Amino acid sequence: MRKTIGGFLLVLGLLLNGQPVPAEEIRISGERKIQLKSPPVDLAVSVNGNWIYALDREGDILVYSGDGKLAGRVPTGERGSRIKVGPAEDVLLLTNPEKNSLRVVTLDFVKDIRTEGSPFKGPKDAPIVITEFTEFQCPHCAALAPVLRQVHEKYPDQVKIVFKNFLLKNHRFGAMAAAAALAADHQGSFWPFHDRLFENGRELSDERIKNISIELGLNQEKFLRDMRHPETMRRIGRDLEDAQKAGVKGVPSLFVNGRGVRDRSLNGIVAMIEEELRKITIVEKECAECTEKKNP
Known part of the structure; x- marks a missing residue:
């Protein structure tokens, strides 16, 4: 009995002192x-x-996924450096004691985001795809809507904007609004419904959502049936799965050809679009030159 109490007091003392309890075996x-x-x-x-x-001897950063697959190689030209992770997963700190320097490197992780079956505006085969994860009661998402409208007007033939849902738990009518917009999509009215929902985001309710459908002249029987259909919930669920795979933590979240957008201003989005268009032009030029060499 004394040995048992003594052992208990020893363990308790170690815990109180912040010391780890030694394991009998570690495997x-x-x-x-x-x-x-x-x-x-x-x-x-x-x-x-x-x-x-x-970080290898040549100063290249080899990026591996958690399961050990090589995702890419990023040349830095910094031999003799050391690497640390910054405040986010895509920010790295490179220190070079010999040069007495510190570099903050931000990586772009290009995501392969499923867009089939999601509402979109613009050409189906547009070279630039903007994927938007959003929620109808989110005020920041509402503020982004007119910006994306300007983007669509500026690049009507080159940009496709894809809408995907990302529900927030603290918004009571977010799920209902998402289902209503997808139901409106069956009657060719997704984007008008989308705009009206954002205009009324702070005042959304069952009645307001129904009134929007009436104001847009939707067939009420079909609208309610599609809104409650299990496939509508499955579509929302797929959006949430895609958001998780893309690493979306909040909304609004934008991706331009799979690249995350940090600056969601009109100028920031346009800059990324122009960069992607330049890349496409370079690739097309290289392909044309290769074809000419093969067929002189």
């Missing part, structure tokens, strides 16, 4: 081997554990 419960392309100089892991960064 490896899991292991994953990653074969690096070149010897690493330094390693870092993203905050959420999704990415592993290996």
